Amino acid sequence: DAPLPDLVIVGAGLFGLTIAERCAEELGLRVLILERRHHLGGNAYSERDPETNVEVHKYGAHLFHTSNERVWEYANRFTSFTDYRHRVFGKYQGQVYSLPMNLALINQFFGRSHTPDEARALIAEQSSEIATEDASNLEEKAISLIGRPLYEAFIKGYTAKQWQTDPRELSADIITRLPVRYTFQNGWFSDTYEGLPTEGYTAWLTKMADHPNIEVRLETDFFEVADDYKGKVPIVYTGPVDEYFANSEGRLSWRTVDLEESVVDTDDFQGTGVVNYNDQDVPYTRIIEFKHFHPERERTHLPGKSVIVHEYSRFAEEGDEPYYPVNTADDRAKLLKYRELAKAEPMVLFGGRLGTYKYLDMHMAIGSALSMYDNKLKPHFTEGAELTSGGIDA
Ligand code: FAD
Ligand code: UDP
DSSP: OOOOOSEEEEOOSHHHHHHHHHHHHHHOOOEEEEOSSSSSSGGGOEEEOTTTOOEEETTSOOOEEEOOHHHHHHHTTTOOBOOOOOOEEEEETTEEEEESBOHHHHHHHHTSOOOHHHHHHHHHHHTTTSOGGGOOSHHHHHHHHHOHHHIIIIIIHHHHHHHOSOTTTSOGGGGTTOOBOSSSOOOSOOOSEEEOBTTOHHHHHHHHTOSTTEEEEOSOOHHHHHHHHTTTSOEEEOSOHHHHTTTTTOOOOEEEEEEEEEEESSSOSSSSSEEEEOOTTSSOSEEEEGGGGOGGGGGGSOTTOEEEEEEEEEEOOTTSOOOEEOOOHHHHHHHHHHHHHHHTSTTEEEOHHHHHTOOOOHHHHHHHHHHHIIIIIHHHHHHOOOOOOOSSOO
16 A cells, blocks of 8 residues: 555645645645646646647636735746736627726716716716615625616626526625726726736646645546545545535535637737627627737747637536536525534545635635645644644635
8 A cells, every 4th residue: 555645635726736835845744636637727727729829728717816915925936927917898789898897988888078086976876776885796786886877788797697697696795806997997907916927827837736745646536535545644625515525415506617719710809818798698708819818929829820718607517617606595505514514524624716615716715725724734734733624714
C-alpha cells in the first residue's frame, strides 16, 4: 500500500489549489489532490484553440478582479496580470448599449441627454416604488435600484433566460453587484485590481500545483477511492455538497451553461469581448469573442479568424456541470440540513463554490481558502487543534 498523504483535497480548482499550495509550501505537508476531470484548474481552466491560437476559457469567460490586497498579492506570486479592463455591451431591441447602467445607457435609452444630477433624479423617481431595504428578491431589488423601465429592458429578460426562475424567487444578492453609475465610466468591475493572467489561466493554475510535495491525480473520482482516505486522513472536499451525502436531503438546484464554440471567418466578429443579449426572445444570453481579452497577443492570433462562444443557460440535470447555485428557498432549506450533516463528518472540511453552494468569484474562492488555511488547517497541523468543520465554511 502507498503511504497515506498528510492531506487529501478533492478538486483541483482555485480553492483546492490554494489550500494545497499553502499546506505544501508553508507547512511542508504531503498533499494529494484528486480531480475527476482530465485537467487541473477547475472552471478557470483555459486552452489555446489549436487553429487560431486564441486562448479559450473552457468553462465560460473568466475575468479576474479583486479589492482584497492579500488575494492580489497571493495571485501575483504565480502569474502577472495584463492591464485588461472588462467592458460589457448589451443588445436590446436592435440597439447596442454600454453596460453597466451608466450615463451613456441612460441617455440612449431615454432618448435625450441628462446631466449626472438629472439622471440621478430620473432614476430616483423611477425607483421610488420600492425601498432597497425592503427588497426581498431580485426583482424588487433591481426595481429599487434602477426603476421599472430599465429593469424590464436590461434585467428581466436576461435574468429569466439565465436562471429560468421567476426573478421574484431569486435572491436579491445576485444583482447586488450591478451598479448604476452617473458618469460615462463603463468598466464592468469596480475593484481596485483587475487583469488577465499574462500567460493564460492554465499557466497560472499549473504553477500553483508545481511543488514536490503536491501530487495531482487527474481523472480520479473521489467517490471511487473514498474508502482509502475517509476517516484516515484530513480531507478538504470542494465538490458538490449534496453529492458528498449521496443527495440524501434532495438535490440542490444548479444552473449549467451550454457553451457553443465556433471559429468564424472574420478578424473581428463583434468588436469587443462580451455582448449580452437582453431580449428575452434571443435564445442565448451572451456571445464571448475571446481574442478581445488579449489585445496584446494580436500578432500571435491567426488572421482572418476568430473564436466565439454562444452561451445558453439552463437548469442542470444529472451529469451536467453545476455552474451557478440557483438558491431558492427550497434549496436553502436543504442546505441547512447538509450543513448539519457536514458538522458530523469527521476530518472533512467543505469548501469552494460547490462545497459551500455559494456563488464565489475566483478572488473569493482564493480568499476563502486562505481563511480555511489560517483558521482550521494550520492550527490543526501545527498545534494539533481538532479538525472540525463546524459545518460548511460560511
Ligand atoms: P471549481 O473551479 O468548480 O473546482 C472544483 C473542482 O472539483 C472541479 O475541477 C471538479 O471537477 C472537481 N470535483 C468535483 N467533484 C469531484 C469528485 N467527486 N472527485 C474529484 N474531483 C471532483 N469568477 C471570477 O472571478 N470572474 C469571472 O469572470 C468568473 N466567471 C465565471 C463564469 C462561469 C460560467 C462560471 C461557472 C464561474 C465563473 N467564475 C468567475 C467563478 C470561478 O469559476 C470560481 O470562483 C472558481 O471556479 C471557484 O473555484 P473552486 O475551486 O471553488 O471550484
Ligand atoms: N444581469 C442582467 N442583465 C445583464 C447582465 C446581468 O440582468 O445584462 C443580471 C443577471 O441576473 C445575472 C446577474 O446580473 O445573473 C449577474 O451578472 P453577471 O454577468 O455578473 O453574471 P456572470 O458573469 O457571473 O454569469
